Amino acid sequence: MGQGPVTDEQVQAFADDGVVCLRGAFGPDWIEPLRRGMDRALAGPSERRRIWDADDRGGTTTYDNQCWLHVPEYRDFAEHSPMAEIAGRLLGASAVNFFFDAVFVRTAGVRFRTPFHQDEPYWSVEGFDTCSAWMPLVPVARESALEFVRGSHRWDQRYRQENFGVLTGDDRDQVRYGVADDGRVPFPDIEGDRDAYEILGWDMEPGDVTVFNARIIHGGSGNLAPDRELKVFNTQWLGDDVRVAFRPEGMDPDHREVMEAAGLGHGDRITSDLYPELWRREPAPA
Numbered sequence: 001m002g003q004g005p006v007t008d009e010q011v012q013a014f015a016d017d018g019v020v021c022l023r024g025a026f027g028p029d030w031i032e033p034l035r036r037g038m039d040r041a042l043a044g045p046s047e048r049r050r051i052w053d054a055d056d057r058g059g060t061t062t063y064d065n066q067c068w069l070h071v072p073e074y075r076d077f078a079e080h081s082p083m084a085e086i087a088g089r090l091l092g093a094s095a096v097n098f099f100f101d102a103v104f105v106r107t108a109g110v111r112f113r114t115p116f117h118q119d120e121p122y123w124s125v126e127g128f129d130t131c132s133a134w135m136p137l138v139p140v141a142r143e144s145a146l147e148f149v150r151g152s153h154r155w156d157q158r159y160r161q162e163n164f165g166v167l168t169g170d171d172r173d174q175v176r177y178g179v180a181d182d183g184r185v186p187f188p189d190i191e192g193d194r195d196a197y198e199i200l201g202w203d204m205e206p207g208d209v210t211v212f213n214a215r216i217i218h219g220g221s222g223n224l225a226p227d228r229e230l231k232v233f234n235t236q237w238l239g240d241d242v243r244v245a246f247r248p249e250g251m252d253p254d255h256r257e258v259m260e261a262a263g264l265g266h267g268d269r270i271t272s273d274l275y276p277e278l279w280r281r282e283p284a285p286a
């Protein structure tokens, strides 16, 4: 038996595969407010909102992040839902801090797929003990869900990052990632050679959550049937070994300015009102 909201088998699957899909982790009392929050947030987006893709039929893929700062339903989910404990248990952490939320919203029939990538090498933090929680607020079929290269969170190879700013074309988003001779190799063409990789993904219902290590290679979503939209709420969580990292090769999203304003410097343990600690393991009984 596991402890709290995850089983030992789920903890093991997360450690080995880098990803686990938890069925029915959240009831309508969490999903309904998130849907309301998302509707409001889409109507009044943050300055970070971007359209990643717009197709010739008027379909769009919208991305926004750190909206918990102005969307009370997102804040309530981060602060009070079982997600912080799920993250802490899966990570085997003594405590977890909230990093940020993100939304990925595709209108009906959008084919655009997010390119395969890793998350943590882009972030303004570094560590193995991280996870992202990908929660569709509508049903999603396997062929339209996020996909994962099994076990790739433990690969030793470090990859040169791709500039996701090309998706928006917006000047503010361009990051010219360093090409210093630091052992990084170009990112593999997973989509072009799918049979060479073990790719995991699940069809999902609202209330299910796919939790993944932020070093795992993942991508996809999209590829939607003409009558299906996709609305995903995502939260990111940080465990014990994570430290602030201002990466000279570039960051996306780049939190350096807000971290420094919050008194955080390179190498510091994450903590501040912007990245609150939201779960701590009970000490073992004496």
Ligand SMILES: O=C(O)CCC(=O)C(=O)O
Residues within 6 Å of the ligand: 104, 113, 114, 119, 132, 134, 146, 218, 219, 220, 221, 222, 232, 234
């Ligand atoms: O849902 C998507 O299209 C992308 C999701 C993703 O890359 C992430 O959650 O890190």
